[in-house]
Each structure stands twice: as C-alpha cells, then as structure tokens.
Amino acid sequence: MHIHPVSRPASSRNPSLNALRAFAIAGSHRTLHAAAAELFVTPSALSHQIRRLEEQLGVKLFVRSRQGLTLTGTGKALHPKVAAVFTQLEEALRIVQPANHPGTLTVSMLSTFAMRWFIPRLYRFQQQYPDIKLRISTSIELVDFEQEDVDCAIRSGQGVWSGTQTIRLLDEQFTPVCSPSLPTQDNPPLSRPSDLAGYTLLHSKLRPDDWQEWFAAVGLSTFTPRREQEFETRNFAIAAAIRGLGVAIIDPLLVQEALQDGLLIQPFTQALPTRSAYYLVWPTNREESKELSVFKVWLIAEATANT
Secondary structure, three states: OOOOEOOOOOOOOOOOHHHHHHHHHHHHHOOHHHHHHHHOOOHHHHHHHHHHHHHHHOEOOEEEEOOEEEEOHHHHHHHHHHHHHHHHHHHHHHHHOOOOOOOEEEEEEOHHHHHHHHHHHHHHHHHHOOOOEEEEEEOOOOOOOOOOOOOEEEEEEOOOOOOEEEEEEEEEEEEEEEOOOHHHOOOOOOOOHHHHHHOEEEEEOOOOOHHHHHHHHOOOOOOOOOEEEEEOOHHHHHHHHHOOOOEEEEOHHHHHHHHHOOOOEOOOOOOEEEEEEEEEEEEOOOOOOHHHHHHHHHHHHHHHHHO
8 A cells, every 4th residue: 555645743633523524525526526515615625624634644645636536545445444434423323313203393494594584483383382393404405305314394496396395485585685874884875776886795605696687677787886795695694784794685585673673774675586485395205294294384374474
C-alpha cells in the first residue's frame, strides 16, 4: 500500500464524527458537489472537512482533479471500514427510534416555512392534541419516504411528486418588504418600483430569480439595482430586512407577524402570484396513521384561516 504523507498538526485529537462521515459520503459519491448536497453543506465546507481529516490522520485520502475525487490507496483501504461503521450506527438507531412510534408524527418542511409560518401556529396543535408528539425536520430536498423516517412533508411546488398524495394548502406570492425606517435613512422614498434602484436588494440563494420576475411584472424588465445581497435561506433575508440592511423579495405569507408588528412594511401593492404553492405530501403506499389524519384536518383548517 502506498502511503501519501502529509504534515501532522500539533494536536493529537481524534477526528470528529462529522469529518469521518464527510469522508464516507465523499468516498461514495466521488464528487464534492454530490457529497455536499447529501450532507447539506457547501462544497468548500466539505473540502475543508476532508483536508482537516487528512491533516489529523497524516495521510492523503483523495486525489483531487477536474473529474472529481479519486481515493488514494490509503483512502481505498479506509473507506469501506468507515462507511460500514456509519451503516451499523444507522441500523442501531433505527432499533431505538422506530419509524412508526405510536403518538409520534414526523413532518419535514423548509426551514423558513417552519420558522415563519408553522411554528407560530404549533401551540394550537399542541393544545388540541396534547397526546401527539410532532417531530419537525427541515430540509430543502424532496423526501424519500422509502428511506427516511418521515411521515409527511410540506413542500413548495406544483403538487406533482411521484408516489405521493398531496393537498394544496397555500398559494405562493412574492413582493418587496423592508424595515419602516429604511426609506428615511439617507434613501429616497419608495413611491414607485423604480425607486428601488437606490437600495440594496436582498434575496435567498434558492430563489435567485424572484427580483427579476417581479420587476418584469411591474414593467421594469431591464432594471439594474445599486447592490444585491444573497443569503443562504429566505429566513436570513427576512432578518436582514428587519435590521434595515435592504429590501427583501419574499412571500407575504412568511412575514405576516413582522408586518402586523410593524417590523416590516410592504411598500408596494404588487404581490406577484407564482405557479407554485405549498402542499402537504405523504406516500401513497403507506397506511395512513391516526396521527396523520388528525394533522391533515388541523393543517387544512389553519391554511384555510390564513386565506
């Protein structure tokens, strides 16, 4: 076996489980982007984890090239053993965390939707159904109901996902929002959409085209902003808007409380409808539990009250 030495750090700490899992996933995918997507981190963050692991172990685990990642001889010897450990750990956890534990319902949803719309209403569900324990899981990925311990999901889209049943809950829109103090802080008044040229425009990485679509809808298809700021999630963009860092493009549904409390204002009436909506999604090949039936009725009632 050919060992590729690298310099050892002064620290003798054992590698973290996160770093070892990053190695196991990257060794299976052989590309940083695919492995990073599975781990919900950026490719650069994953690359840093792997390099840190190599430094701690004192060996090279991958050869990096434009084609992706190739395991070194040491990496090939180590990878199946590390991957097997995580497989055994997952199997052990399934024993103590059965997927269909009575009285528990696991719901997956987008993090911004969870924080801005769902959690403010969660207390009502707890009051009405104290015997049902809701487990909230957040993810931007579609749920694989065959592989994941998830009973249902709330997703944004057009309501067509293979192997699932869906209920349309809420229509999506987007419109500019900002702090009420922003137009008075050395910025022009926001009287018409073209006034946004003097402002920093905020948006999330997952929704890069929302501003362009909104400007096209109000007749400003060639609009050029002074500055733009991109965030990892819409929740970060909302927080930045509340702090007066710029104007965010967002679904008013997600900032209802902030608008009611005066933390944000909606300077224009033009809220652009989209082709997407929020849906409750659950698998067709699984018997519907009592907990899911109760949750569906409650969620539909909450969504109907919101419209």
